[in-house]
Amino acid sequence: xxxxxxxxxxxxxxxxxxDSGQALVGARIAYETYGELAEDRSNxxxxxHALTGDQYVASxxxxxxxxxxxxxxxxxxxxxxxxxFHVICANVIGSCMGSTGPASEASDGKPYAMRFPVITIRDMxxxxxxxxxxxxxxxxxxxxxGSMGGMQALSLAANWPERAERVxxxxxxxxxxxxxxxxxxxGRQAIMADPAWAGGDYYEGEAxxxxxLAVARMAAHITYLSEEGLTAKFGRRLQDRDATxxxxxxxxxxxxxxxxxxxxxTQRFDANSYLYITRAMDYFDLAEEHGxxxxxxxxxxxxxxxxxxxxxxxxxxxxxxxxxVHALNAAGAKVSFVELSAPAGHDSFLLPHDQLDRVVGxxxx
Amino acid sequence: xxxxxxLAAIAAHVREGSRVLDIGCGDGALMDHLQSEGGCxxxxxxxxxxxxxxxxxxxxxxxxxxxxxxxxDYPDKAFDYAILSQTLQTATRPDLMLDELxxxxxxxxxxxxxxxxxxxxxxLMFGGRMPVTRALPVSWYETENIHHVTIDDFRDLARAxxxxxxxxxxxxxxxxxxPVGANWRAEFAVFELSR
Numbered sequence: 001x002x003x004x005x006x007x008x009x010x011x012x013x014x015x016x017x018x019d020s021g022q023a024l025v026g027a028r029i030a031y032e033t034y035g036e037l038a039e040d041r042s043n044x045x046x047x048x049h050a051l052t053g054d055q056y057v058a059s060x061x062x063x064x065x066x067x068x069x070x071x072x073x074x075x076x077x078x079x080x081x082x083x084x085f086h087v088i089c090a091n092v093i094g095s096c097m098g099s100t101g102p103a104s105e106a107s108d109g110k111p112y113a114m115r116f117p118v119i120t121i122r123d124m125x126x127x128x129x130x131x132x133x134x135x136x137x138x139x140x141x142x143x144x145x146g147s148m149g150g151m152q153a154l155s156l157a158a159n160w161p162e163r164a165e166r167v168x169x170x171x172x173x174x175x176x177x178x179x180x181x182x183x184x185x186x187g188r189q190a191i192m193a194d195p196a197w198a199g200g201d202y203y204e205g206e207a208x209x210x211x212x213l214a215v216a217r218m219a220a221h222i223t224y225l226s227e228e229g230l231t232a233k234f235g236r237r238l239q240d241r242d243a244t245x246x247x248x249x250x251x252x253x254x255x256x257x258x259x260x261x262x263x264x265x266t267q268r269f270d271a272n273s274y275l276y277i278t279r280a281m282d283y284f285d286l287a288e289e290h291g292x293x294x295x296x297x298x299x300x301x302x303x304x305x306x307x308x309x310x311x312x313x314x315x316x317x318x319x320x321x322x323x324x325v326h327a328l329n330a331a332g333a334k335v336s337f338v339e340l341s342a343p344a345g346h347d348s349f350l351l352p353h354d355q356l357d358r359v360v361g362x363x364x365x
Numbered sequence: 366x367x368x369x370x371x372l373a374a375i376a377a378h379v380r381e382g383s384r385v386l387d388i389g390c391g392d393g394a395l396m397d398h399l400q401s402e403g404g405c406x407x408x409x410x411x412x413x414x415x416x417x418x419x420x421x422x423x424x425x426x427x428x429x430x431x432x433x434x435x436x437x438d439y440p441d442k443a444f445d446y447a448i449l450s451q452t453l454q455t456a457t458r459p460d461l462m463l464d465e466l467x468x469x470x471x472x473x474x475x476x477x478x479x480x481x482x483x484x485x486x487x488x489l490m491f492g493g494r495m496p497v498t499r500a501l502p503v504s505w506y507e508t509e510n511i512h513h514v515t516i517d518d519f520r521d522l523a524r525a526x527x528x529x530x531x532x533x534x535x536x537x538x539x540x541x542x543x544p545v546g547a548n549w550r551a552e553f554a555v556f557e558l559s560r
Contacts, residue, residue, distance in 0.1 A: 329408075329428070329439065334426040336420070339429055341414070358418050361422070365424065
């Protein structure tokens with residue numbers, strides 16, 4: 001991808017140990033920064049991205065040409081104010097926007113493909129911490145993340161408690177539920193059932209498992225929306241026709257929308273990365289990492305926490321956020337929690353929401 | 366910013382550096398005061414997300430939740446003080462709420478509007494309708510106050526629950542008044558309790 005040629009990357013100078021017991025040698029982390037770093041390096045805010053996100057949080061995506069995924073939240077005068085804060089957003093390891101992942105070259109000069117080690121959320125955070133070390137940032141003013149980004153923020157707070165003063169977790173969870181894992185498995189099976197996937201070794205051939213990846217994205221996309229939101233947006237309205245066609249064309253607008261989402265996604269995302277990152281999320285269980293008790297994960301943490309959920313999010317429902325809040329309370333950590341009302345389901349954290357803006361702005365302040 | 370009279374009485378009697386849980390903390394005025402003036406570690410619980418958002422913006426640690434159920438998640442004696450200001454009368458079961466207060470806090474402060482105040486009595490006696498007064502400004506059909514309580518009722522409840530009334534304060538016209546005849550003279554009451 002030539003568009004990535006100018007991307008900022010940091011070469012981790014040491015081997016990156018992984019939860020699997022393996023290590024990544026010569027790993028690179030691609031990142032973007034916004035706003036000036038203060039002389040005492042005290043104003044850094046790390047924004048962690050969700051499953052299919054990337055480092056382009058507030059700048060044009062080089063592949064799609066679309067605005068950054070959280071441009072409404074990050075920028076001059078915005079809730080995460082780049083006039084005051086030095087915002088860092090990095091592409092997680094395992095991904096495909098410049099950080100080392102299954103599409104990267106292994107030591108033999110060929111893409112890792114399925115030889116890439118299975119990674120975890122904590123491994124992703126190891127990569128982020130290595131980047132912070134490289135940038136000379138000892139302590140973050142705040143770490144912020146939504147969805148999988150929230151898992152990274154929690155993992156950072158639990159495993160590197162001295163690295164962040166504030167921890168903001170939006171629409172996220174401390175563990176993947178059976179339902180979460182089930183939806184991810186549907187996506188992975190769709191990719192692996194695509195003949196073009198070829199056991200993951202598709203990088204040097206003509207065909208890519210775009211059909212499988214598109215289906216994976218379509219299934220996942222449904223989980224990001226709410227029934228209310230889908231009904232309001234599409235109902236049972238037909239697409240470009242007056243009657244059903246008695247075929248398997250996209251008769252309904254919602255079908256056409258999902259197909260569009262699926263095919264657009266294949267332009268910018270690597271199918272193997274999708275496999276690895278969803279696996280990392282499925283393995284995520286912060287309590288299990290800390291002796292089975294979530295409160296233990298936060299014992300002795302001096303950070304301030306803020307947890308936000310949305311009332312229509314059924315992927316990571318409010319009960320999951322409350323679970324985190326109870327653990328933080330039990331650990332004596334300083335925690336705020338608010339459930340916001342929004343019609344759009346899990347995706348709400350990416351959409352305009354005045355109350356979310358005020359919570360984020362006020363907490364980061 | 367000056368505190369409401371009942372909150373000022375509470376603030377004046379919370380020991381410096383205490384751990385405090387303010388239940389129904391509203392916009393966090395008392396918590397803010399206790400943290401900045403008293404060096405307290407203050408936590409809040411509030412039902413209204415807009416008020417929680419205001420608290421978060423002030424840098425306070427406030428959890429959106431319903432005290433009727435969520436207090437159960439807090440360990441015993443997690444706080445030096447549990448504070449319930451102007452919220453007892455909105456509780457599903459004020460008696461159980463009082464138990465919970467004295468479980469999570471070593472001491473509790475409770476403030477509430479006194480339904481036996483003379484203004485309320487006269488409104489009911491001569492008007493024959495549910496009183497709408499300065500202290501109880503909302504019509505019966507939309508009020509959050511589902512268990513109106515008087516000062517004497519509260520004393521009875523405390524006794525029945527084995528709670529000790531350590532101190533009490535009474536207010537009318539935003540000013541402190543003597544305990545004499547408080548049950549009909551006071552618009553608001555504040556009690557400090559222990560067990």
